[in-house]
Amino acid sequence: MSDTSVHASVHGAPTSFIRKYVFSLDHKVIGLQYYALAFVAVFTGMVLSWIMRLHLVWPNSPIPGLGWLAKVGAPGGVVTPEYYLQLLTMHGTLMVFFVLTNAPFAAFGNYFLPIQIGAEDMAFPRFNMMSFWTTFVAFCILISAFFVGDGPPLSGWTGYAPLSAVGADAGPGQGVGQSLWGISIFVFCIASLLGSLNFIATTLDLRTKGMTLARMPIVTWAWFITSCIALLAFAVLMPACLLLILDRVAGTSFFVPAGLNVADHIQPHQGGSPLLWQHLFWFFGHPEVYIAILPAIGIVSHILICNMRKNMLSHRVIIYCMMAIGFLSYMVWGHHMFVSGMNPFSAIVFSFPTLMITIPATIMTLIWLGSLYGSNLRINSASLFCLGFISMFVSGGVSGFFLAQPSIDIYLHATYFVVGHFHMVMGVAAIMGVFAGTYFWFPKMTGRMMNETLGRWHFFLTLIGTYAIFMPFHYLGLAGNVRRYSAFQDDFLVPLIPVHKFITYAALFTGAAQLIFVANFVYSRFKGPKASANPWECTSLEWSTPSSPPPFDNFGGEHPVVYHDPYQYGVKGSTGDYVMQTSPEQAGAAS
Amino acid sequence: MATILQPPRAAVEHERTSDHPVGSGGGFRNLIPEGGSLRLVKGSSGEPTRTGIWVGLAAIAMSFAALTSALYVREGSGYTDWTHITLPSILWFNTLALILSSVTLERARHCVAAYMRGNQTIRSVPMVWLNATLALGLVFVAGQYFAWLKLRSEGLYLPTNPNSSFFYVLTGVHAIHVLGGLGGLARVMVKFRGAAVSLRRSTVDATSYYWHFMGVLWMYLLLILWLKL
Numbered sequence: 001m002s003d004t005s006v007h008a009s010v011h012g013a014p015t016s017f018i019r020k021y022v023f024s025l026d027h028k029v030i031g032l033q034y035y036a037l038a039f040v041a042v043f044t045g046m047v048l049s050w051i052m053r054l055h056l057v058w059p060n061s062p063i064p065g066l067g068w069l070a071k072v073g074a075p076g077g078v079v080t081p082e083y084y085l086q087l088l089t090m091h092g093t094l095m096v097f098f099v100l101t102n103a104p105f106a107a108f109g110n111y112f113l114p115i116q117i118g119a120e121d122m123a124f125p126r127f128n129m130m131s132f133w134t135t136f137v138a139f140c141i142l143i144s145a146f147f148v149g150d151g152p153p154l155s156g157w158t159g160y161a162p163l164s165a166v167g168a169d170a171g172p173g174q175g176v177g178q179s180l181w182g183i184s185i186f187v188f189c190i191a192s193l194l195g196s197l198n199f200i201a202t203t204l205d206l207r208t209k210g211m212t213l214a215r216m217p218i219v220t221w222a223w224f225i226t227s228c229i230a231l232l233a234f235a236v237l238m239p240a241c242l243l244l245i246l247d248r249v250a251g252t253s254f255f256v257p258a259g260l261n262v263a264d265h266i267q268p269h270q271g272g273s274p275l276l277w278q279h280l281f282w283f284f285g286h287p288e289v290y291i292a293i294l295p296a297i298g299i300v301s302h303i304l305i306c307n308m309r310k311n312m313l314s315h316r317v318i319i320y321c322m323m324a325i326g327f328l329s330y331m332v333w334g335h336h337m338f339v340s341g342m343n344p345f346s347a348i349v350f351s352f353p354t355l356m357i358t359i360p361a362t363i364m365t366l367i368w369l370g371s372l373y374g375s376n377l378r379i380n381s382a383s384l385f386c387l388g389f390i391s392m393f394v395s396g397g398v399s400g401f402f403l404a405q406p407s408i409d410i411y412l413h414a415t416y417f418v419v420g421h422f423h424m425v426m427g428v429a430a431i432m433g434v435f436a437g438t439y440f441w442f443p444k445m446t447g448r449m450m451n452e453t454l455g456r457w458h459f460f461l462t463l464i465g466t467y468a469i470f471m472p473f474h475y476l477g478l479a480g481n482v483r484r485y486s487a488f489q490d491d492f493l494v495p496l497i498p499v500h501k502f503i504t505y506a507a508l509f510t511g512a513a514q515l516i517f518v519a520n521f522v523y524s525r526f527k528g529p530k531a532s533a534n535p536w537e538c539t540s541l542e543w544s545t546p547s548s549p550p551p552f553d554n555f556g557g558e559h560p561v562v563y564h565d566p567y568q569y570g571v572k573g574s575t576g577d578y579v580m581q582t583s584p585e586q587a588g589a590a591s
Numbered sequence: 592m593a594t595i596l597q598p599p600r601a602a603v604e605h606e607r608t609s610d611h612p613v614g615s616g617g618g619f620r621n622l623i624p625e626g627g628s629l630r631l632v633k634g635s636s637g638e639p640t641r642t643g644i645w646v647g648l649a650a651i652a653m654s655f656a657a658l659t660s661a662l663y664v665r666e667g668s669g670y671t672d673w674t675h676i677t678l679p680s681i682l683w684f685n686t687l688a689l690i691l692s693s694v695t696l697e698r699a700r701h702c703v704a705a706y707m708r709g710n711q712t713i714r715s716v717p718m719v720w721l722n723a724t725l726a727l728g729l730v731f732v733a734g735q736y737f738a739w740l741k742l743r744s745e746g747l748y749l750p751t752n753p754n755s756s757f758f759y760v761l762t763g764v765h766a767i768h769v770l771g772g773l774g775g776l777a778r779v780m781v782k783f784r785g786a787a788v789s790l791r792r793s794t795v796d797a798t799s800y801y802w803h804f805m806g807v808l809w810m811y812l813l814l815i816l817w818l819k820l
Contacts, residue, residue: 123639193650201643231646235653239764243661246760251750254661258670270752271670276661283657 013552023133025125026552030132031111032445034102037132037139041098042431044143046511048091053504055079057497059487072172073151082172084486085154089173090146092157093181095427097188098139100292103434105230106135106195109223109295111445113199115542116220118208118560120553123201127194134191142184149176156484158285159185161255161277162267165247169263182245189238192230199227208541210562214316215581217540217566218305221319222298225326226291232330233287240280247272278340282333289426290329293393294322296433297364300386303440304368306538307383308375309577311567313367321360328357338409347406354404358397365394381455382536385436388463389429395467396424399474414484417477420470428466435462435517442524443531447548450528454520458513465510472499537578539568544582644797648804651768655808658764659815662757666819676754676820679741685734686813689769692727693806695720696776700799703783707792714783721780724802728773735766754820761812765805772802 014020021029054063055078062077073083110128114121122128145152150172155164159181168175203224207216216224243254247269255277256269301318305311312318334342334350368390377383399421402408412418435458442450481488481496488497534543546556560582573579666673699720705711739759742748747755775798782790 124643197643197646197650200646201639205639205642231650232653235650236657239654239658239661242764243658243760246749246756252756253672253750253753254665254756258672270672271668272753273665273668276664276668279664280657280661 023129025121025129027110027114027122027125027128028445028549028554030128031107031109033132034107034110034135037136038099038103038107038434041094041102041139045091045094045099046514048087048094050507050511051079052084052087052091053500053507055084055486056488057501057504070146070151079486081486082154083151085156085171085484086152086173086177088484089154089156089181090142090152093142093185096157096288096292097185098135098142100426100430101192101230101288102135104295104299104430104437105223105226105291106131106192108219108299108434108437108441109199109226110195112441112542113220113223114202114206115545115550115554116217116540117203117206117211118541118555118562119202119206120555122198123206124198127198131191131194131198134187134194138184138188138191141180141187145173145177145180145184148180149173151177153178153181158281159244159277160281161244161247161274162257162260162262162269162272165244165255165272165277166260166262166267166269167248169265169267171263179245179248182241182248186238186241186245189234189241192234193238196227196231196234199223200231203227208560208562211541215562215565217298217302218312218315218318219295219298219302222294222301222322225319225322226294229287229294229326229329230291233284233291236280237284240277240284243280244277275337275340275342278337279333282336283330285336286333287326287329289422290325292426292430293433294325296389296430297322297393299433299437299440300389301368302540303382303436304372304377304386305567305569306440306536307378307380307386308371308569309378310371310375310570312371315567318364318367321364324360325357328353328360332357335404335409338406339413344406351404351406355401358401358404361393361397365390365397380439381450381452381459382436382440384456384459385432385439388459389432389436391463392424392429392432392466395471396421396426396429400425412477414482415477416473416481416483419483420473420477423473424466424470428470432462435459438521440536441542442521443535444542444545444548444550446525446528447531448524448526448528449531449535450524451520454516458516458520461513461516462510465506465513468506469503469510472503475499537576539564539578539580540566541581544580638793640791640793640797641800644800648801651804651808655761655764655812658757658761659812662761662815662819665753665757672752674752674754676742676745676747676752676758678816678820679738681734681738681741682813682816685731685738686809688727688730688734689806689809692724692731693803695723695727696799696802699724700795703790703795704792707790717783718780721776721783725773725776725780728769728776728802732766732769732773735762738762758816758820761816765809765812768808769805772798772805775801 014024014026019025024030024033051063051066054061060078063074063079064077066074066079067077070083073080073086079087110122142152153159153164153173154171155174155178159178163170163174164178164182166174167178170178203216203220207213243252246252247254247256251268253269253272255274256267256272257274258269258271260267260269297318301312301315305315331353332350334346335354338347338350372387399417403412403418403421439450439455442448476496476499477483479492479496481493485493488494488500531548533545533548536543541560541562542550544560545551545554546558561584562581563584564579564581566581568579568581570577571579573583574585575583579585699717702711702717702720706714706717711717739762742755742758747758749756749759779790779795779798782794
C-alpha cells in the first residue's frame with residue numbers, strides 16, 4: 001500500500017466540513033445530497049397537490065396561510081383558477097424532474113453503482129459534484145418562480161407552446177415565471193447530461209477485476225441503461241428549451257404561429273410551429289418515463305431476488321427487456337400527440353411501437369410473478385414495497401393498452417383517465433421502488449436498521465391510500481371528467497364531486513401516512529439498532545464493504561475481486577444459502 | 592532541462608489468462624494498480640476520459656440532430672415566411688481554418704506522443720503545433736463573428752426570419768462548443784508547459800477527438816445551412 005500515500009493527493013479523503021459534506025467529490029455523499037433534494041422536492045410537490053385537491057372540492061374555502069404566501073394567486077387563501085394551473089405546473093415539474101429523475105436514478109445510482117461494480121468512485125468525481133450542484137441551482141431557479149412577478153407559470157409541466165412562448169400576455173406567471181421555468185429546465189438538462197456521462201463512463205471503465213458486464217446486478221444494468229436513455233433524451237430537451245427561451249426573449253418564431261391573438265394582442269411572431277415544441281418535448285418526455293421507471297424496475301428485481309433467496313427465472317431476460325424498453329422509448333413520442341393535429345396516419349405509426357412496449361413490460365411482469373410463485377419470500381418492508389411496485393406497475397400499465405390506441409385515446413385524452421394512468425405507472429410505482437430501495441439500503445447508508453413495524457404500517461397505508469386516490473381517476477376519466485379544470489360546474493361533472501371528495505380525503509390520508517416514513521427515517525438514522533455488514537444476506541458488492549456506511553474509498557483500500565454471477569442464492573455456501581460475488585468458494589448444490 | 596516527465600501510468604492492465612479463477616476481466620480497460628489504491632486508478636489512468644469524450648460527443652451530436660430536425664420541421668410547417676439568405680463568404684475561409692486546425696492538432700498529438708515516448712526531446716516542437724491549433728481555432732471563432740456582423744449589416748438579425756434565426760442559433764451553439772474545445776486545448780497546453788509535465792496522453796486524445804468532431808459537425812451544419820438557407 002506504499003503507493004497510496006504517494007498518490008493520496010490525487011483524490012484523498014477530505015477533512016474540512018465543506019469538502020466532506022457540501023462540495024464533496026465522494027459519490028456516496030453526492031447520492032445522499034440527491035436523495036435529500038428529492039425529499040424536499042417530493043414534499044413540496046405533495047403539499048401543492050394537497051392545495052389543488054382541497055381547492056377542487058371546496059373551491060370557495062380559504063386555505064389557511066395560503067393567502068399570505070400567494071397574495072395574487074390566492075387572495076384571502078382562495079385559489080384562483082389561474083393559480084390552480086400554476087400549482088399544477090409546479091407539481092408536475094417538481095415531481096417529474098426533481099423527484100422521479102433524481103431519487104431512483106441519480107440518488108441511489110450515485111451511491112450504489114460504483115460500489116456494485118467495485119469502484120472507489122465515479123469516473124469523473126468533479127463532474128459528479130458539478131452535476132448535483134447544477135441540479136440544486138435548477139431547483140432554486142424553479143422554486144424562485146413562486147416569489148417573483150405574478151408567480152410560477154401555468155402552462156403545465158410540458159410547457160406547451162405557444163402559451164409558454166408568448167410571454168406575459170398568456171396569463172399570470174407566463175412572464176418571469178415561465179422564463180425561470182425554461183432556464184431551470186435548461187440547467188437541469190446540463191446536470192443530467194453530466195450525470196449520465198459519468199454513469200456510462202464509470203460502468204464501462206471502472207469495473208473491478210472479474211466484474212464483467214454479465215456479472216453486474218440487474219439494478220446496475222438498470223442505472224446504466226437509464227443513463228444511456230437520459231443522455232440522448234436530455235440532449236434533445238436542452239436545445240428545445242434554448243429555442244423556447246429565444247422565442248420568449250429574443251423575438252424569434254420557432255414555436256409561435258403568425259397572427260396569433262392572445263389577450264387581444266396580435267403576437268409579433270411569424271409562422272412558427274407549436275407542434276415542433278411538442279415533438280421535441282415528447283421526444284424527451286417519453287424516454288423520461290423510462291428514466292423514472294427503469295431504475296425502480298432494477299431496484300425491485302434486485303431486492304426481490306435477495307428476499308426470495310433464489311434468482312429470477314431469468315435475470316438476463318429482465319435486462320434484455322429493459323434494453324428493449326429503452327430502445328422503443330425513442331419511437332413512441334407521438335402517442336402523446338394523437339389529438340394534437342398531426343397527421344392522423346402517423347398516429348398508427350406511433351401506436352404500433354407503443355403497443356410493442358407492452359411485450360417486454362409483460363415479460364418482466366411474468367418473470368417477477370413466475371419467480372415469486374412458490375418462493376419463500378422473506379416479508380419485510382423492502383420486499384413489501386417491491387410487491388407494491390409490481391401491483392402498481394401492472395394496474396397503471398394496463399390502462400396504457402387503452403391509451404396507446406388512437407381511436408380510444410381521442411375520447412380519453414386530457415381526462416383524469418390519463419392522470420390516473422401516469423400517476424400509477426410512473427409516479428407511484430417509481431416511488432414504491434424508491435421506498436423499497438430506502439428500506440433495503442438504509443442499513444448500508446447509515447449503519448442502522450429501520451423500524452420494521454413502522455415500515456409495514458407505512459407500506460399498507462401507502463398501498464391502500466394510493467389505490468384509493470388513483471383508481472377512481474380512471475372512473476372519472478371514463479365519465480368524461482377533463483383534467484386541469486379547477487372547478488366542476490357543468491351538469492355532467494357535478495355528480496362526480498363526491499368521487500373527488502373521496503380522492504381528496506385519500507390524498508390527505510396517504511400524505512399523512514408518509515409522516516410515518518419520515519419519523520421512522522429520522523429516528524432510525526440516530527437511534528435505530530446497529531446494522532450488521534450484510535443484514536439481508538445479499539450477494540452483491542455493496543454488502544461486501546468493510547463497514548456500513550462504507551469507508552471513503554468504499555472497500556478500505558482493498559480491491560474486491562468478483563468470482564460469480566450476481567445472484568448465487570439457494571446454494572450451499574459457507575455463510576448460509578448464498579455465496580457472495582467476492583467469495584472465491586464454489587457454490588455447492590442446495591441441500 | 593528541468594522537465595521531469597510523468598511516467599505514462601502507474602497502473603498496469605490485468606493479464607487475462609484463461610487459468611485465472613475470475614475469468615475475463617472487469618471494465619473495458621480494467622486498470623488496477625499493483626498494490627495501490629483504487630483511487631489511483633482514476634488518478635493515474637485517464638482511460639475514462641476517452642470513454643467520457645465519446646459519450647459526451649454522442650450527446651452533442653444528439654443536440655444538433657434535434658436542432659437540425661427542428662429546422663426541417665420549421666421549414667415544412669406550411670407557412671410562407673421561409674426565405675433564403677446568402678451565406679457570408681467568410682464561412683468558407685472559416686471552414687478552411689477549422690480543417691487546418693485539425694491537421695495541426697493531429698501533428699501536435701504525434702509530437703506530444705513522441706515527446707512522451709522520449710523520441711523527441713524539444714518541447715517547443717509540439718508547442719508550436721498546439722499554438723497553431725489554438726490560433727486557427729480563434730481565427731474560426733473570430734471569422735464566425737464576422738459572418739454575424741455581415742448578416743447584421745444586411746439587416747438580418749436573430750428574429751428577422753426563420754432562416755436568420757436558425758443561422759444564428761446553429762452557428763452560435765457550435766461556436767460555444769468550439770470555445771469549449773479551445774478551453775480544453777488551453778488546458779492541454781498549460782499542463783504541457785508546466786515545470787513537470789503533468790499531461791496525460793488520454794487528455795490529449797480526448798481533446799483532439801472533441802476538436803475533430805467540432806470540424807465534422809461544422810461541415811454537417813454548413814451543408815444544412817447551404818442547402819436550406
